[in-house]
Amino acid sequence: MARRTGRRPGNPATREAILDAARATFGQRGYDGSTIRAIAAAAGVDPALVHHYFGSKDQLFLAAMQAPFDPREVLPAVLAGDRAGLGERIVRTFLSVWDSPAGTAGIAMLRSAVSNEWTARLLREFVTIHVLRPILDHVDVDPAEVPLRGSLLASQLVGLAVMRHVIRLEPIATADPEVLVAAIAPTIGRYLTAPL
Amino acid sequence: MARRTGRRPGNPATREAILDAARATFGQRGYDGSTIRAIAAAAGVDPALVHHYFGSKDQLFLAAMQAPFDPREVLPAVLAGDRAGLGERIVRTFLSVWDSPAGTAGIAMLRSAVSNEWTARLLREFVTIHVLRPILDHVDVDPAEVPLRGSLLASQLVGLAVMRHVIRLEPIATADPEVLVAAIAPTIGRYLTAPL
Structure with a gap:
């Protein structure tokens, strides 16, 4: 018998009911306005069961989004180190995630977001809470x-992902990542801290 | 009887056959590799009929793409004026097109491009030939x-359109255009002419 590690997968039908309720609740109320309690009520289960299956609200959110990666695994390395190199580390890490197998799931998420308002909302929440907030908490600005700095940063990074992986405009589609890091990092640095 | 102006609309079935052949040919061979002659042959009509219905290859291409606007109508004003203001004029014009009714068609085109390789290819061709080339012909760089400067510029502009009109991340979704012009024009200026 295979040894189980981590959280118990639980009853598949119950898991799916919780994930459906989570998507509906996050979609209607946003991330900040949603509670494990409300999601459990919508799924008709006890809140303790939601915690048992998924852990924290953060973890449930990532599962509901079918997030291709957990930003909390890569952000600490991005945020460590000097401020001057922050733009470079953001672009380099962003490219490495999108160039990895997680990028395929990212493209699927982007496709879904452009045709589905519900996914667009979850993607906004995901990007704002799990990517932009931690980065901008780290810089010293008004x-x-x-919010404007965060959405400008997101516009350049999403445009990079769309052009490299979806529209595939050359040479950005096949450029060496370091060429793109050198070209785009100053943009990110400016959006983070320069006068707007 | 309504007065007809401009080109004759022609037989609707023949028009559609030509447009289908144009999409197939542009999709397979790209814009530069496609000729009116080849498109006419694919549609089973005389090349003179293609010219008669659609005019030039450029015009046929825009019709085949269902392009929401003709860049040749707005680019002259963008390219007129001083170099220092070129980035501002590009962002301001881009926002005014996307904020207009043409933007709705632009969003439809973007949706189609992210789910359909054929549309993605036409969009690459459209952006490269009708937007990026005329702009970059106008600046004095190596x-x-x-190509890299053009695709960097496209990455920021497409990211702006996606964030403002598709994902609708605030505050970029509803920001006053001039706030975005001030923030993004330096990025465009840098991609156009600054050392990479």
């Missing part, structure tokens, strides 16, 4: 400017 | 760098 808090009032944080 | 010709070897033109």
Whole structure:
């Protein structure tokens, strides 16, 4: 018998019911407005069961999104190190995730988001909470400017992913990652901290 | 009886056959590798009929793409004026097209391109030939760098359109266009002419 590690997978039908309820709740109320309690109620199960199957609200959200990777696994290395190199580390890490097998799932998520308002909303939430907030918490700028800086940064990175992996415009489609890091890192650095 | 102006619409079935043949030919051979003669042959009509219905290869291409606007109508104003203001004029014009009714058709084209390799190819051709080439012909840079500069520029602009109109991440989704012009124009200027 295979040894089980980590969380118990649980009853597949119950898991699916919880994931469906999570997608509906996150979609309607957003990430911040959703609670494990509300999701459990929508799924008709006890909140303790949701925690038991999925852990934290964060983990449930990533599972509901079928997120191709967990930003918390890569962000610490991006945020460690000097401020001057932050733009470079962001672009290099972004490219390495999109160039990896996780990128295929990322493309599927992007395809779904452009044709489905519900997925678009979850993607907004995902990007804002799991990528942009941790990065912008790390730089010292006027808090009032944080949302604009975050969405500018996202616009360049999403455009890079779309052009490299979806539209596949050359030479960006096949360029060496370091060529793109050198060209795009100053843009990211400017969006993070330069006067707007 | 309504007065007819411009080109004769022609027989609808013949028009559609020519447009289908044009899409297939542009999709297989690209814009530069396609000729009116080859498209006419694929449609089983005389090349003169293609010219009669659609005019030039450029015009046929725009019709085949169902292009929401003709870049040749807006680019002259973008390219007129001083070099220092070129980035601003590009972002301002791009936003005004995407914020107009043509933007709705642009979103449909983007949706189609992310789920359909054939549309993605036509969109690459469209962007390269009708938008990037005329802009980059206008700046004085090493010709070897033109493709990379063009695709970097496209990555920022497409990312802006995706974030403002598809994913709708705030505040970029509803920001005053001039706020975005001020923030993004330096990026475009840098991709056009700064050392990479």
